[in-house]
Amino acid sequence: MFIKINEPEFMIDFKKIDTIVNLLLAERERPLTDNEKSELDAWLKEDAGNQIVFNSLKKEKNIQARLKILDGYDKEKAYSTFVRNIKNERNKKIIRFFRYAALLIPFFLSIYFIYQRLSDIEPEIEMLSDIQPGTSKAVLQLANGSVIDLEKEDKQIKEYDGTVVQNTQNQLIYKPVDKKQEPKKIRYNLIKIPRGGEYQLSLSDGTKVWLNAETILKYPVTFSGKTREIFMEGEAFFEVAKNADWPFIVHTSALKVNVFGTSFNIRAYPDEEASTTTLVSGKVSLIQSGNHKEYNLTPNDQAIVSNLETVIQKVNVNQFIAWKNGRILFEENTLEEVFNNLSRWYDIEVDYTDEEIKNLRFSIDVRRYSEFDELLKIIGLTKKVKFEINGNRVIIKKSK
Template sequence: MNESEILTLLQKYQNGTLSNEEKDKLDAWYLYKVSNSKLQLSEQQLNDSYEYLKSQLSLEKETKVISLWQRVAVAASIAVVLGTGIFYFTKTEKQVNPVVQKVQDIAPGGNRGILTLSNGKQIILSDVSKEGAIAKEGDDEEVTVKLSANGVVTYIINSEANKTKGDVASFNTLSTPLGGQYNIILGDGTKVFLNAVSSIKYPTQFNGDKRIVELEGEAYFEVSKNKSKPFIVKCGNQMVEVLGTHFNIHNYNDEKFVKTTLLEGSVAVSHGNERVVLKPGQQSNVSGTLGKIQVKEVDTDLAVAWKNGRFKFDNADLKTVMKQLERWYGIKVEYRGNVSDVRFNGGTFMNKNLSEVLKVLELSNIKFKVEGKTIIVYP
């Protein structure tokens, strides 16, 4: 993009008319400039530049919470005003050393999964897995398991063979490792997007009066409508019942809450003797230590950002952010000092190397030291 295009995007951002596509372009441009520049913006230098630019582009007052997009706007605006890339505007313009040292980079995750069949056989799935039939299930092989051209596990029911079957079904499990995601279409047509370090257990065909699956980790569901056969997700200490809808469940063992976020339709969340029905835009929080289900209005884009290939944060604390990086990059994070008061707004793409993501987080003055697959965090 040339300077005129960048300035146009920045002005749209200031006016609140920046589209998601334009936002992605500006984000990508900024991260590219940061990753290819020898100069970095410290907090003080950013503030100095910010004061100067308020008179140039009428920027609003900066909030206390770290906002990636405010910093993108400021830093990118400096590049436009000076015409020299990512620099800061001061009287002396001295160079600043980057906090993240140049080390062997860590690549992002991708399509990786393990399909466990009813007989215990495991099939390793990846970007390079060959499409076509990969297994047969059932005594009469009435279910064919296929891998589509775009890397999605699908189940094809042989209706003729299925006529003689009773209510007994075979069960499969799809799981993802660190740095893995995978998608599946169940026998009823329900689409499931499985996030990293997650697993879903399900029948190869739904024979009874209910469609029941079990989830650990995180998944986004687009449930095929069937009013006579409710779809039920068992996870942790809660149960989610739907007829046909779109929702996300976040159920990691190392986090306090099981979060169910509804995007479309309605779902009933049960925990102990309590049951609540969510409306679109609502999220329930369930914990073994809570006496009741908590329900709140949320930005659903945050809950499903991972499915759309993005990290996205809204006043997120540092440890929550780093847990996402641990799962996606297969790293271990250690903390040296108190970082509990550090929070983030904004986000970036998940297809970037780890160093590029850390550069974004560095804008909060958090320091990172990379030692192999271990990231040490300093306040």
């Protein structure tokens, strides 16, 4: 049987090609998200030949850069070129191969299209930047009002009640002298994480806290009384020391979270319309400040709290705690959501020349400590947007 590839009846599902090629690219560069894994696994199970294509693309040294050309490329024109060129004598090997591997045609066509191009596409970035990722830095305010720059001070601090505060320049550890003796009056410390910063904290009860950029946490030097209560704005991940008889409570401007030996993430920035509580393990209940309604969460639940309502949904928690694990992870987030997060971590200002591009969606998974230019290259390869850098200001434009 000879395949007449130049006949009108021969149809190529280019959209499917694009989807799978992009997944193959992503698989070569980073761990796939759960949704991406499911889609790729489904495709691999459709036909045995798909596994052959997958293995072939993984072994090809230069295919990664070439395949990126598919995004935004005129595929119908490329197909016409393929049909015309394949008649040439030099392409007879391809014809013979396709006689025996018809099921692989769409994917090898995509490779053929790529190699018709003379050069790789470079992302559209006007001027490279000196913008660097965030580092461990914070400012601590003691109970007496004195302020310590934790990035510069690597030492032990002694609080009024004898509590020893150990600073290791990326973590603050509270060690009460006598856990049995309760202070007569609760005194608070306050830690501030600036833009482009992060820090870790171990509270007097053993609770561990990871603090993201632009976060403020107010907490007792030593917990006492019937409850353990802290106050925050910004974003923090908690691993609460379990004690069923000693409730742990987190206060934000929008809600109160009651915790029962649990790991969870709270995002409550004052400049964002909604705050989120994402539960990884254990159990929490939260009370919305506006309507005083109580909501109970179980693992993988996320509560989105706004002035209008509270919505509970199931989520992939890894996406929302990736920052704590040293990753920048987005799954089909809007460009505006992506850069709202990046602006805090890289300490940048962002301008959009076109309001429409804010709603373009992107999936990204890179190291949290990657250079900013690396992120721009990844986004720029989609050919959807281009960037202009002026100091720490990033101007995002629609690609033409």
